[in-house]
Amino acid sequence: MTYKFASRMNHLKASEIREILKVTEKPDVISFAGGLPAPELFPIEAIKEASNRVLEEDGIKALQYTTTEGYSPLRKWISNRMNKKWQTNFGADNIMLTHGSQQGLDLTGKVFLDKGDIVLCESPTYLAAISAFKAYECQFMEVATDEEGMILEDLEKVLESHIDKIKLIYVIPDFQNPTGRTWSLNRRKELVKLATKYEVAIIEDNPYGELRFEGEMLPSVQSLDKEGWVISLGSFSKVFCPGYRIGWVMASKSLIEKYVLVKQGADLQCNTMAQMVIAKYLELYDIDVHIQNICDVYKDRRNTAIKVMEQEFPTEVKFTRPQGGLFAWVELPEFMNAKEVLEKCIEKNIAFVPGSSFFPNGGNENTLRLNFSTMPVEKIKEGLKCLGNVIKEMSV
Amino acid sequence: MTYKFASRMNHLKASEIREILKVTEKPDVISFAGGLPAPELFPIEAIKEASNRVLEEDGIKALQYTTTEGYSPLRKWISNRMNKKWQTNFGADNIMLTHGSQQGLDLTGKVFLDKGDIVLCESPTYLAAISAFKAYECQFMEVATDEEGMILEDLEKVLESHIDKIKLIYVIPDFQNPTGRTWSLNRRKELVKLATKYEVAIIEDNPYGELRFEGEMLPSVQSLDKEGWVISLGSFSKVFCPGYRIGWVMASKSLIEKYVLVKQGADLQCNTMAQMVIAKYLELYDIDVHIQNICDVYKDRRNTAIKVMEQEFPTEVKFTRPQGGLFAWVELPEFMNAKEVLEKCIEKNIAFVPGSSFFPNGGNENTLRLNFSTMPVEKIKEGLKCLGNVIKEMSV
Missing domain, CATH: 3.90.1150.10 (Aspartate Aminotransferase, domain 1)
Known part of the structure; x- marks a missing residue:
């Protein structure tokens, strides 16, 4: 058979x-x-406390279906946090929760990629982003990188010559996986300029950015974008714990509507309990x-x-x-x-x-x-x- | 823009x-x-007990990444249960956990469907299965149904005339959504015969089957299949609670390998804590x-x-x-x-x-x-x- x-x-x-x-x-x-x-x-102890509080105070809600967008108080917290830390200017409506930021990658593929489309990425880039996008039968063009990020001359050359097929520029500007490198402010600005000029969406994947041991945080690529070309992905996996599988996508409202559409078909919603436990933890404890x-x-x-x-x-x-x-x-x-x-x-x-x-x-x-x-x-x-x-x- | x-x-x-x-x-x-x-x-109280026990006994494991296939003890429990209730003969290796059975539908689309492929379904059928499959740009051919299930003459006619494009037959044989109807034993047997003859995979979606108020349970379509054409989807949403988003796909090992591949790219794995809490609940309490x-x-x-x-x-x-x-x-x-x-x-x-x-x-x-x-x-x-x-x- x-x-x-x-x-x-x-x-x-x-x-x-x-x-x-x-x-x-x-x-x-x-x-x-x-x-x-x-x-x-x-x-662990704090999570136990938060779980018990959620089940005691609002158990029925925590165990029932919820919206595809996700639990509002958590989305509100995330948008405030992002604005404070990364200099963006978004609200809860700009956020949809995802089943880990890996799902953010998969849904991005679903929203943007047809067979044969091109994704531009750093060389090297995150292994599981390759798997996620590959399921949509795209091609990858790697842009050479140095200590400051993508080499912009190379990026523009590729954009110019393949613009008909290019759908996304995928980058991890902070403590990149796999290299650990961080993009300079200048490269961030120039990346946004190029994406705007060529009208290509940027996926800014940032699961590690808050784990800075020294030096100054730089503004996110998304915060430098005035037109809405940048979609950022975030996650609680590295700053809280990965077992709960809660991440998020943050973008213009019209883009979030598209992500909600595809998430409905993909899995309806994130785990309700996990969303509420994280929100309760953030209420009871200082994550910083x-x-x-x-x-x-x-x-x-x-x-x-x-x-x-x-x-x-x-x-x-x-x-x-x-x-x-x-x-x-x-x-x-x-x-x-x-x-x-x-x-x-x-x-x-x-x-x-x-x-x-x-x-x-x-x-x-x-x-x-x-x-x-x-x-x-x-x-x-x-x-x-x-x-x-x-x-x-x-x-x- | x-x-x-x-x-x-x-x-x-x-x-x-x-x-x-x-x-x-x-x-x-x-x-x-x-x-x-x-x-x-x-x-709620039982879930609180199970959550606390999991965090106390194995908190680190519950909050960390786990395998794509899912938590072994839970997969073992599910295969035993399915064998006992639905007369199948599977082990834990035939099961992959999914983020609700909605994800089972999405991953099925990913594994099987190219643009233009045909999915055969009952008329009417489950709304969110339509959304899940539609994301893979398939077409639907509806097969007329009566009180006993799909009308087999109609099914065979469609199979015969469109076999080149038909990838899946999607059915909900027990307490169907939306009609509430249950397929007769004879129709189940004949469905398997036709799928085997025409070499088409069957998706048996069964989230409601355990909620029988009267009458005899019938063997699942999957239990009547000797060759491995049937993939079944199950869920804890209707017999436990939907907020945890834990479902499963059960199929031949070679098919489960394909599902694992696509789930890796889609979201890596299900919520670890949710898997372990459900397993602990099933250990501590009698779900029947x-x-x-x-x-x-x-x-x-x-x-x-x-x-x-x-x-x-x-x-x-x-x-x-x-x-x-x-x-x-x-x-x-x-x-x-x-x-x-x-x-x-x-x-x-x-x-x-x-x-x-x-x-x-x-x-x-x-x-x-x-x-x-x-x-x-x-x-x-x-x-x-x-x-x-x-x-x-x-x-x-």
Whole structure:
């Protein structure tokens, strides 16, 4: 028997990260692979308090269906927060809650992409955004990036030559996944100018922006846009906990109406209880204290990672020094293949993600992504020292 | 400025039900419109107990990312339950959890449908399945139904003449939404035979099957399939509570792998906490006691609804007498338009859903769907008497 699948199924394959994560489920593995927040920081007691309060005060509402847009008090909180932190000027009506910001990516594909359309993205870019958009049978054109973001001359060249097919520019301007890099203010401004000139929507994905360990926050790309070309995606996964799967999309009201239409068909609404528990937590507790706590711990871990890499990696290995977020990016000498390095590392119970998965059109086999948020400092020392040794052995 | 949307956006419009539900948010409205479970039956105290136990015993796991397939103990429980109640023979590996069974519909569209493909469905069929599949730009061919299910001669005629384009047969064999009808055993068997002969996948959507007030449960369509053509969708929304958004898809392992692939891109996974709370509830409490309680209450409400319709509706109005579920279906005289009836009813604070929305290709303006699960008996009496009067006035 042969099932007749949609043609998109020919292009979809299992996420390499998810497959590697299966290996890393063994408790003794030192994993730099996932994008997991440090679970020991989850505010379990506070969540218990918030859950009980919600069930006691408004249990029927919390367990019933709700609107597709999501729970108003939470949307109001998010818009206030975004305006305060990222200099936007939006209200609750500009926000629709999503089942994690991954759903924001999927719904974006649904709203914008026809088969054969082009998505412009940073090179490298977020692996699961590639999967989400690929389900709509689009093509990807990668724009080269440096320490400040996309290289604008390259971006304009691509826009000019392929404007008929380009539907979206997808960027992660703060502590990018996978590189950890942050766009400069100037590049943000110029990106908005170009999108406005060529009339292309920008997706600004910002799950890590609040996890800044040092330096000044920059205005979001969306805050620099006066016409409504920018759609931003946000999430509670990295500043609260991922298990609740609550993220959001923020955009002009006419765009939010489109997202509501597609979310209705996709899953009706987000988990009502989760929305109300998060809103209650935000009412009862100061999330800034919690975020500061996360930043303190991750900063230590990043410092450790950088220090060990400086000491233990051969000098020809390059790596980023992120000011926040969860990830650093490593470039091995060109002759080296990160998948082969990974194979040797897994024998020693160490895992990371080879970088080629983050390039939608492949290549760059000598790169890899390191997560520094999940493992405690001692494990980071041990794991990266070991990784350094494997690289040295393979350099000979 | 003009955003460049995907072509599917031209065909999507706001759900008529959701728009009507906005009207019915006023507390004094007697609503037969939604598909809401009776909220006063939600086991709030038990859920509180289960939530606290999960957070105390395994809080870190409950708040962290988990697998796309979903929490194993819950998948194991579901497969056991399905085997026991519906005579299938599956294990946890045949199950993937979904964000409500609405997501099961969306992912089905993603796995199977290319632009222009045909979905065969009952006439009428579930409104939100139409929205879910329409996002993949398919066409619908409606197969006439009677009291026993699809009329098989009609089904075979369509299969024969359009087999190249037909990807799915979508059915709701138990207490169908919107008609409340249940397929006979013979039709179930013949449906499987035809699908096998023509090699077309069947989607068996069964959110209401456990809410049987009388009569014998029949084996599921899936249990009659020896080759793996049937994919079933299930949900905790109607037997537990909808706010948690936990449903499932059950199918052959090779199909579940495809669903996992598309769910990864769509939203990574279901809410971890919700999965674990439901599993804990099922461990601590007897859900059959809870379901019996729901059935007792709904049976009373259905009895009331039927009795009032028999007494108060003109004899030329026909309606179904469902043995379970949430809905009954009304056929007004052909000259009458249910949308006009609704307008008059809304003036009197009474709401229902006009039936034409349940026909993907339109028509049947003289039909309507009545939900009998949400309103208490006294409101049902008052509301249906009033609806009867409006129909009488418009009959003159």
